[in-house]
Structures are given as structure tokens and as C-alpha cells.
Amino acid sequence: xxQTLNAPVDRRLPDATRGTLQRWLTGPRVDGLxxxxxxxxxxxxxxxxxxxxxxxxxxxxxxxRRLEPLAPQFVSVTYGAGGTTQARTHATLxxxxxxxxxxxxAHLTCVGASRGEVDDVARAYWAAGVxxxxxxxxxxPVGAERYEAHPEGYAYAADLVAGLSRVAPFEISVAAxxxxxxxxxxxxxxxxxxxxxxxxxxxxxxxxxxxxxxIFLRFLDRCLAAGITVPIVPGIMPVSNFTQMKKxxxxxxxxxxxxxxxxxxxxxxxxxxxxxxxxxxxAEQVRLxxxxxxxxxxxxxxxxxxxxxxxxxxxxxxxxxxxTSA
Ligand SMILES: Cc1cc2nc3c(=O)[nH]c(=O)nc-3n(C[C@H](O)[C@H](O)[C@H](O)COP(=O)(O)OP(=O)(O)OC[C@H]3O[C@@H](n4cnc5c(N)ncnc54)[C@H](O)[C@@H]3O)c2cc1C
Numbered sequence: 001x002x003q004t005l006n007a008p009v010d011r012r013l014p015d016a017t018r019g020t021l022q023r024w025l026t027g028p029r030v031d032g033l034x035x036x037x038x039x040x041x042x043x044x045x046x047x048x049x050x051x052x053x054x055x056x057x058x059x060x061x062x063x064x065r066r067l068e069p070l071a072p073q074f075v076s077v078t079y080g081a082g083g084t085t086q087a088r089t090h091a092t093l094x095x096x097x098x099x100x101x102x103x104x105x106a107h108l109t110c111v112g113a114s115r116g117e118v119d120d121v122a123r124a125y126w127a128a129g130v131x132x133x134x135x136x137x138x139x140x141p142v143g144a145e146r147y148e149a150h151p152e153g154y155a156y157a158a159d160l161v162a163g164l165s166r167v168a169p170f171e172i173s174v175a176a177x178x179x180x181x182x183x184x185x186x187x188x189x190x191x192x193x194x195x196x197x198x199x200x201x202x203x204x205x206x207x208x209x210x211x212x213x214x215i216f217l218r219f220l221d222r223c224l225a226a227g228i229t230v231p232i233v234p235g236i237m238p239v240s241n242f243t244q245m246k247k248x249x250x251x252x253x254x255x256x257x258x259x260x261x262x263x264x265x266x267x268x269x270x271x272x273x274x275x276x277x278x279x280x281x282x283a284e285q286v287r288l289x290x291x292x293x294x295x296x297x298x299x300x301x302x303x304x305x306x307x308x309x310x311x312x313x314x315x316x317x318x319x320x321x322x323x324t325s326a
Pocket of ligand 1: 077107134136138155182189197206235
């Protein structure tokens with residue numbers, strides 16, 4: 001993202017060039033982003049959450065149908081804290097297997113369950129045709145101050161990755177934090193933890209969302225220096241509700257740069273303009289990443305397709321085939 005947006009803007013023109021074209025013709029130049037045609041099509045993945053109501057179910061399935069023709073590498077479905085969405089996550093994944101051409105990935109957490117219970121959930125996913133798991137520790141339940149491992153459970157995501165490998169030959173993805181997990185002892189500890197998860201059998205990391213592209217690119221350098229060679233796929237969050245996103249970001253440790261606040265200021269009651277601004281922000285972020293060689297993107301869809309579809313289109317994604325009938 002353009003760091004100059006953070007700098008105070010000096011709107012005064014030098015006297016010599018005021019009112020002339022000279023100030024444009026002699027000003028600084030930036031390199032253009034690469035032509036889409038010169039780049040390979042990126043691999044995309046989309047994340048959904050399991051719906052709680054019939055109305056939300058309808059919204060989710062409209063979103064899935066709209067994004068399906070973009071032929072993502074996989075689509076993942078989240079798992080509520082402490083297994084609260086276990087049945088809904090499973091039902092959503094089963095329907096994806098049965099009714100779509102999509103490759104599903106199931107999120108699974110360690111919180112509040114014994115190893116045997118977690119293994120049973122994984123076995124049920126395998127039986128339903130799910131071959132890819134996003135293995136996570138999970139957050140402490142609402143009201144709990146800090147995370148406590150279940151006495152007979154997997155303590156951390158690295159333990160879960162090792163356990164899953166014993167259940168079935170799943171493809172396993174894990175979480176990564178370019179700005180560090182909020183409760184990690186240090187960035188080094190957190191990177192060691194990511195390495196442990198990869199060494200335990202994960203073949204991809206998906207990042208927490210971030211808005212400062214430089215932070216992600218520096219994180220990639222640190223991963224490589226630590227001997228991590230699997231893809232670290234950037235998690236992209238299109239932001240249509242800035243106020244909500246800012247609150248959530250404070251909890252999950254994702255920095256919200258000042259320039260974003262300036263872009264969304266005054267739009268609190270103007271949903272339509274906010275959405276247009278959101279697509280420009282996300283499009284600029286993904287194009288910058290693409291210009292830096294990144295060719296895999298994981299989108300947090302929040303079960304809405306419009307922004308994600310537009311951004312994927314800008315990235316060069318085009319429908320591979322007609323959508324299957326609902
Ligand atoms: C892509 C993505 C998808 C997500 N999906 C979900 C979801 O579906 N459901 C959900 O509930 N949450 C989800 N989360 C949130 C995630 O569960 C939380 O961020 C959680 O707090 C950490 O999970 P983790 O898998 O990163 O944990 P871990 O990798 O286990 O790390 C958690 C923390 O513990 C530290 N740590 C690890 N091992 C040790 C050790 N041996 N000793 C001491 N400290 C250690 C780490 O440095 C880190 O601070 C997701 C996050 C991401 C990025």
C-alpha cells in the first residue's frame with residue numbers, strides 16, 4: 001500500500017510551478033503495476049462461515065454459487081469457538097461436497113474437546129469426502145481470560161497437525177500471523193511455532209488479514225530465513241464496515257493504518273460509497289502483492305460475494321465454466 005498516504009500532505013506548490021503543467025511533467029514518477037496478461041492466473045481460495053439462520057443460509061449459498069465459476073483452489077468453512085458450530089460446519093461442508101464442483105477444506109480447533117473427540121470430528125469430515133483441514137488451536141471461549149488446553153486435548157495447533165496426520169492423510173493448512181499472534185511471547189516464538197506446525201505436516205499457511213503490504217513481504221523474508229518453504233498465502237479481508245473491522249482488528253492483532261481511517265471517514269452512514277472505497281483498497285493491496293510475485297490469495301468472504309468477485313476479477317480470475325444449477 002502506498003506509504004506516502006501516511007505522510008502529512010503538503011498542498012503548497014512551489015511558487016515557480018504554481019498554475020503550470022510543469023509541476024506534473026517534472027514530478028516524481030512511479031513504475032506501473034505489471035500487465036495482467038504478463039502474469040499467471042493466481043490461485044484463489046475463499047473462506048465462509050457456517051450460517052445460523054435460514055436467511056443466512058440463503059445468503060451463503062448465493063455467495064458460493066457466484067464464486068464457484070472462478071474455480072478456486074479450495075473453499076474453507078470456519079469452526080466456531082469450542083466447537084459451537086460443529087454440526088453446521090459439517091452440514092455446510094457436506095452440501096459443498098454433494099452439490100458443487102468445489103474442493104472443500106474444514107477448519108478444526110483444539111478448544112474444549114479431548115483428542116478423541118477432535119479425531120472423531122476429523123474422521124467424520126474424511127467420511128463426508130473432505131480431504132483438507134485448516135488446523136487451528138482456536139480462541140478461548142467467550143468470558144475466559146486466557147486459553148487453557150483441555151486436559152485430554154491437543155494443546156496447540158502443532159499438536160493437532162501431528163494428530164490429524166495419524167487420523168488420515170489429510171492436506172493440512174495452518175494459520176500464520178504477519179503481525180504476530182496477539183498472545184505470542186515474541187515474533188521469534190511465533191515464527192518458531194509456525195515452523196513447528198509445518199514440520200508436523202502442514203503444507204500451507206494462511207495468514208491473518210493485514211493491510212500493510214510491506215509487513216507481509218517482510219514476514220515472507222523472515223519465514224524463508226527460518227527455513228519455511230511452504231506457501232504463506234495472504235488472507236485478504238475486503239473491508240466494507242470499517243468501524244466493525246477496527247474493533248475486531250484490535251482483538252486479533254491486525255494493524256489498521258491511519259490512511260485507512262482517512263479513506264473511510266465520513267462514510268459511516270453511506271454503505272454504497274464505503275463498498276466502492278473498500279474494493280479500491282483491497283484491489284490496490286492484491287495488485288501490489290501480485291506485483292511482488294504473490295500468486296495465491298485467500299479471501300475472507302464473510303459470506304458475501306460482490307466485493308470478492310470484483311477483486312478476483314481484477315486479479316485476472318475469470319469464470320472457468322458455467323455454474324452448476326442450484
Ligand atoms: C486463516 C485463519 C483461520 C482461522 N479460522 C478459525 C476458525 O475456524 N475457528 C476459530 O475458532 N478460530 C479461527 N482462527 C483464529 C485462531 O483460532 C486464533 O488466532 C487462535 O488464537 C490461534 O490459533 P492458531 O492455530 O494460530 O494457534 P497456535 O499455532 O497453536 O498458536 C497460538 C498461540 O500459542 C503460542 N504457542 C504455540 N505453541 C506453544 C507452546 N508450545 N508453548 C507456548 N506457546 C505456544 C503461539 O505463538 C501463539 O501465540 C483462524 C485464524 C486464521 C489466521
